[in-house]
Structure formats: C-alpha cells, structure tokens
Amino acid sequence: MITELEREVLERIGEDETLPDNFTGEDEVRDAVVDALDEYCMLTRSLRKTLLIPLRGEVNVYVMGAEDTVIGVLGARLKGQKRRLEHVGLETLKRDDPLWLRTRGSPWRYSVLDFTKLLIYPCYGEDVEILEVDVIYVPDAYTEGEFVPEVRGAFQGLIVEGALAFLYLLVPNKLKYAVELYSNFLKRVGGKSEFNGSWVSYMNRIFRETTGK
C-alpha cells in the first residue's frame, strides 16, 4: 500500500500512482522516502524512545536496538531503583578502578562504545534489574504492512523535497534540479534546528559548480 508521503512524491514528479512510467515501481519512490527520512532523523536528531534492557549477570556490554539505529544516548537509569547512571569514558573507568571488569554490584556508570553498544559499570553478579536507556534513533526502513512513521503535516513537504532530491539523481538530465532540491532540503532543515550550516554552504558550492549559477 502506498503511503501518504509516497503519494505526494509521485504527484510532484507528475506520475500516476497506479501507472508510473518513468520509475519502475514503488520501490524506488519508497527508497527515496526512506533515505530522506533517514537523513532528516540524523540531521535533526528528533526521534526518541526508551529502550528496556534486561541486565544479565556477569555481562558488562549490551547491544542497543535490533532494527532501529541508535544515533544518540540521552541517559540511562535503573528502572527498579529509579536511579540515573553517570556517563563516563573507558579511560575514566580504567583510571578510577583498574579492576573494573572484576567488580560486581549495582551499576552506577555507563559508557557508550559505539552506535550499537552500551557498557555498564559495575555489572551485577546475577540477573536482577531492567535498564532504561533514552535514545535518539533512526527508524528501520519500513516495508509493506509494517510500521510507517507518521510525519506531521508541516514537515511533510520537507521530507518530500528530500525524497525528490534522491529520486532525481537517478534521472538523466535532472542532476542540477536534484542538487538544487537537496540544497533546499539542507537549507530548510538547517533553518529549523542547530544544524551545521557549513554543510549547506558546501552543498551550495557544489550546486554552483554543477549548475554554473
């Protein structure tokens, strides 16, 4: 089933949603929408949720998120004790307790290793607690019948513009238009958040070089 965003993208490129001719099917449009959603989430870091991780005995490191991609950790707390954990780096752990891998007890610190792994210190000797981790994430690519992220109306145009920028890259003779759309997409995202403005100027420079404007 075609989503609201996909329908709008097809309308903007002048395609009939039932009989698209320039594009081979919904897949390309869906890919473009997913790419735009990914990039929007990564740039604005606006999508958040709480992960529940059952802590296991003798385990220090946990993997966050199976399908969604965690791109930021806002905090972690023990659900039962309603206590927040302090964030530290590996080097601090090592400095404060050179035997931290051997230490057992109720966790009071955590460290983020990468986009998928969270380390807690110390670890329990047995399974006793649930860890709540507030994360910023990018949703998994949606497919037919699965959860489709609903975007507020005010932001739909932005996502559609990003999707069009991806889509027109695939069309011969539409490169300049694609770059212009993408530049606009970055500019609009940049105008609405603490977005790194240098990227906009970088894309604008590429835009000038390709279009000659």
Place this chain on the structure above:
Amino acid sequence: MISTSLTRIRKLIRDVDKSAISDVVLFKLYKRARLEFFGDTLPRVRGAVLPNPPSWRFSRMFEFERWQEEKAVCPFFRDPINHYSCTQPWEVQQLQGIVPTEEGGTFSSSPVDAAFVSCNVLFPHLFPSDLHQLLYAAWQGRSLDLIGKKKLEEEDERWMEREGDNVRYLCLDWPAKQMFLPYPQPTGQSYSGGGGFGVPVYYSLPLLQGTGLIVSVSSIDPEESGGGMVFEICNPLDGFALFFLSIPPSPETVGEEDVWLLRPFRKYVEFRTAALALSIHSEVKNEELEKVYKARYDLGVSIVKDLKRVLKTDIVVKKRGIHEMGSYSGGKLGRPRLPDHYPNPWR
C-alpha cells in the same frame, strides 16, 4: 543485501543494463568504498577476548637451508614474528649434530635437510584481524597500560625473561602492530600444537585469533538476532579482554548482508562507489555526477562524525596514551548539540 546496493549504484551511474561495468568490478569498487567509509568514520568499536596462552610449547619439522659450507641454519629464526626468540632456550629433542648457540641460533655441524624440533618459545599474540586501533586492554580483568618495546627495554633490559601473573603492560612494537606481548609473561600457560613444512608458523595459530565478543545481545526482545549477527559470550576474565576500533571485513559475495554497516549509512557507501566508478571507468565517466556523489559522500562522513560526537564516543589516540573528548564539562567541543527546544515533527 549487497546486491540491492549494487542495483542502486547502477542506477546512480546510469549503467542499469551492465553494459559498462561488470558485477565483479562494481563489487570490488563497493568493497573499496566501504573500507574508505569505515576508515573515514570509524563507527565500530568491538570487544574481544583472546583466551590463548602466552607461551607456546610445540614440535615442528623444520627445513634447513645449507649455510656456508657444512652448516645449516634453521629458517625459523628468520620468521619476522620470531626474531626476538633468538634469546630463548631451545630444547633440541631429536636432532643429530645440531646444538643451540649462545646467540640463540641453532646450527648444524653437518648438513641436514630437516629435523624435528621441540621448543618452548614466547610468541607474541595476534590481534583480531579487524583491529584498527586499540582502545583498552585487560588481562584477567586487570587493566593494562600500553608501552613501546624501546621504553620497556630501557626500564628492564631482561624483560623478556620476566614471568609472573602481575601483568602490567602490553608491549605493542611488533611488526605492523598486529601483535602484542604481555609484560611480564603470565606463568603456567602452555599449549601444544604443530605446524607443517613450508607453512609460516603464524598461520598455524588459529587459537590466537580471538573473535568472540565479550557480550551477548540483550534488548527489548532478547531473542533478536540483530540481522544475522552472531554474538557469543566470552568471559573477559579468561584472558586478554580488548576494546578496539574495528574495520570489519567485507562480505565475500553480493548475496550476503553487510551486517557491520548500519543501514542509514549504506547510501553513503553507495554514493562513494558510484563516484569511484564514474571516475575510473571511461565508459561511464562523468565528472559532474562524480562531483555531486563525492560531495554527498563527504557530507555523509561529516554527519556520521557529528553523530559520533553526540554519542560521546570520540576518542583521540595521541602518541602516548588514550584521551577522550566530548565530555559535558565544556571544553573545546562544549555541550553536545541536542535539539531540546526543537519542535517534535512526529505525531
């Protein structure tokens, strides 16, 4: 799957009918772009436990080369990873006319072609093959400091003979920094194994290649497989526990899933592959497209680096020691940019 990515790349380079670039060539370019992306952004930290023993007792048949007139020298001494073992005592078990020398060399007084030698040698450990940069190391739960061979020699000139379970340092200055040696050597460890003719010794040490993660998967759904990843639990107290920046190997076939590359980052590798294809292959050469795709890749690298800073995982390895950046306490980076005030666009 990678084949899906290749299909997208073909659309980007306007070669959907595969007339210009074959699948094999495009896959090679994909692997190159993927390595470039991992090298540029270093998004993966991996944990591993190397449960291997620090010393190794083994028997091996050696081929001898004739040296000078009536002497032979054991080629073992010329193996790059064993250059330090010349000072170790060798036990010659079954060897006619061959005696260990004070320098550690084993010479034959009469020419022989091969001999069966039993020896007890200190071997350096091999790091996992995907290691890019070591972040943390521990021996049986005790944190270790990193030290260079030169500095260790300055502090203790007989450091290679020291034994004891109070391991303090990981000596790193081994060839290509792919190996390490603990100081002092833990005691009471041995392993029996063997090599064959013409096989370099280090190829016959599969146990030295630790690949297990310290951790297991545990999330909202404890049964999730993480897209085909297999996690195994290794007890970090069993041996050397390592955390390191990893550049994971590329899948071998296009039918495989690239499990190490996070899905939102895949398009950046695709853009880079497309840019490489457009710059290299004359049939699809297009400077304008290449420039745009390269820009998109560079932008992607910037985005991933920025996300890493927010994740607070930026780690700068200086010449000596490891220092971390990005704390909440201000400094050059200051507080990570989190969009607290930003209106939530999601219903």
